[in-house]
Amino acid sequence: MKGTLLMLSLFVSQSLTLSQGNSHCDDDNSIDNSSDGSCETSFGTSIYEPDKYTKVSNPPLGNPPTDERSSQPPSESFGMTDFPCDVSESNSPIPESVHKLRPGDIKVIGALGDSLTAANGADASWILSVFFEYRGLSWSIGGDKKLDKITTLPNMLKLYNEDLIGYSTGTGWLKRVKARFNVAVRGSKSTDMVAQARKLIEEMKKVRGNEYVYDWKMVTLFVGGNDLCDWVNATKGIQPEEYKGNIKEALDLLEREMPRTFVNLVQAPNVTQLAENTKKGCRVIRSMVCRSVIHGDRKKNLGDIIKKYRQELRSLVEDFYEDSDTFTVVVQPMFEEIILPRLERSDRVDGSYFAPDCFHFSRKGHEAAAKALWNNLFEPLGEKTNNFDPKRGIPLKCPTEENPYICTRKNGRACN
Template identity: 45%
Template sequence: MDRRNFLLVLYSIAAFLYLASATVDDELDWIKKMEKLDSIMEGEKLAGDARMTGTNDFGVQLECEPKPMSVHELRPQDIDVVGALGDSITAGNGAEATQVPGIIKEYRGVSWSVGGEENLETSITLPNILKKFNPQVKGYSTGTDLKTRDLWFNAAIAGARSRGIPDQARELIGRMQNDSRTNFENDWKVVTIFIGGNDLCALDRDPVGASPESYIKTLEEGLDILHAEMPRTLVNLVEILDIHLLPQVAHGYGSTAACRAAQATECNYVSTANDTELEVIKVINDEYQRQTEELIATGKYDTKDDFTVVIQPFIKDTVLPYTEDGQVDSTYFAPDCFHFSTKGHAMAAVNLWNNMMEPVGSKTTVWGITDLKCPTEENPYIFTSKNSNPAVVPTDGPTTKPTTTIKTTTTTKTTTTKKPAATSPAQSKPTVVCTETCSQVVPDWGIALLVVTGVALLLQLLVVICITSRKRSKPKEAKVYKNGIAL
């Protein structure tokens, strides 16, 4: 070590010893102040009255990642509020029922698109998936009992047709504006709409009101209301399923005579239709879907940066679930062979979520049992028409992957025909090899300085311990005060 480095080490030692002694002086000064305050309290016989310590809530929030300003940059963790419009499927009618009379009961807490009871591991719903990304998400419905249930932002009405969507939209907006638990202007919202089954069931008795033109007219009116009055919103518009398949459900595995009678009561035209009538129903069903797609393709709901409508088509090309021996598995439906059971709600929730993770134009149109997709580093946002091209299709490989399995209640294994999941080439991160350019060799004098620093800090610690021990070795007699006077 040359003379220059030796002097540098000595200077460093002197500096640290000075800082150590200064720190000890500060601590001694603080101890003296506390002793003086203690003696004042004793001399004046002041016990000190209890006082408020001040507020501990200034409304301060920690947002290391600010919320996005555009709906096209909306990530799952950004979603604050969920809501839904629709009919008895979204209301959860009969979801946990074991007998036909239970269909009248609404199990809104397990509704596929807006139910929030329990957690993802026990109840697969869209809100429970979102809780994995934002545990504070709000708006989901819970409960079944009329006195204790909380509809929150589940505005679906059992028996509703598309003509009821405008009123449901106004109801939802009113609830959100008047709810103290949410911030209507600033919260990011996802609203799911699923409607049309009851329209198709009414084709025989109301052909004009159930026509594709009437269906799309009132659906558009409801979307217009949301677009005009609801800020920071992404609307999931789920296309209607192929309702002409209902008769197969009534004769599948787990179906009963009571189920067939109930289905014929709730949707008689479809349930009892002959082959010719089923073909007509299918054509009109397809026209519902086509006109819905045309409406959204106009771009009329993409005129603002904080609102959009995305079609989620996971049941557009409906394939019913089947058992291993080739029977339609009716256990995915409630005891009336019309509404969804909890299994059906779970499968709908999984496929709705996966649609949200798929680019517009490349979305799955056949539902099935599959792992939940996840946002990726390349595509962290929920897909919309404006952020889908170009896009890397997300795979099942997660950056944050909530995994789960759907519990079944039958002894048969259920399978479905489904399209293969789109995949992207495996991504690999470059390996960084650290050479001497990554760091510099520490010189000898630097090592000596570190050693001296450690010794100085150790000496300082020992001094503080000695002072503290001496202070604690002289305990004062405890005094009892009452109304400020020592007893």
């Protein structure tokens, strides 16, 4: 055990350096050596200058021992071949109001957040692979392959608009070319959202040019897990009011600088539920990634803090962002209560929905999350699903000819 922890510690140290500068570019779910050590965007602008960073080599991951592999069966089938919604092209003109936005109207997609959006460990086979970011599989912003192979929000939207841009593909850090408009950074907290919002605005303006002000955009902001995991007591940690202020500052920046935008503001997860996973090794890993959930007194306080975080986000959106026809924010609550999937005829948590660290989503978990977010889009306020139960199955909801719009507070029940 001590040897494993030492190896993890060394890998964390290396990975922090790698996250700032790595001599690999990604392509089609692989990481390949680039010829010059730099990563070029598809528009020819270098976004990584290797001379600025200390180079380190990747740790030799090799083949993990059998008992450290993911519990996700290698024969697991993914994707969706029976998408139930009508994706025929609409004859309606592009709307002038965000409250009349349909899936096919969305041209650009982006995301802000932490490792759950960067998709750390989504296709990891053992514990050290969790430090790799499988951005192309990310529930809210990944766009690898097509929907019949991988279920993500962008892959569903691509059925309505094959010209959708901004989604991530492949595997790699933020500075890799195919991260595109996924500006999430692992370890991020609410205090980092303004910087991410600014980065997203800069990248979209650079890529879209004159079209930037005309494109309808969908941005998903999901952060709070690290804020909560770092919580110690009432005098340390990010207070609920501060959390709200951090999110508001980022949203205000988006409202000023990003016209024609629909923001999914996803509620922070209930990290205390991580303690329910009693799989061997999970407790040790939790002590490294989310200490708050393994200490009885902290865990009790954390439940109250989570409730206050969520109340603050609801009040924030109720007080602001409703009057504009070109910008809106909708709280999507599907992660408020995560019903951990259980193995059949057992009370043990089904680890196939999680990465080997028992914290991040596996590819299977990301697909379930994508379906849950899709459903929240078409559920009116007050009727949105707020429990995430991947094991039960998540039948998709669809826009209809009578109610074609993505739900906002202003369009009320007209959206569904």
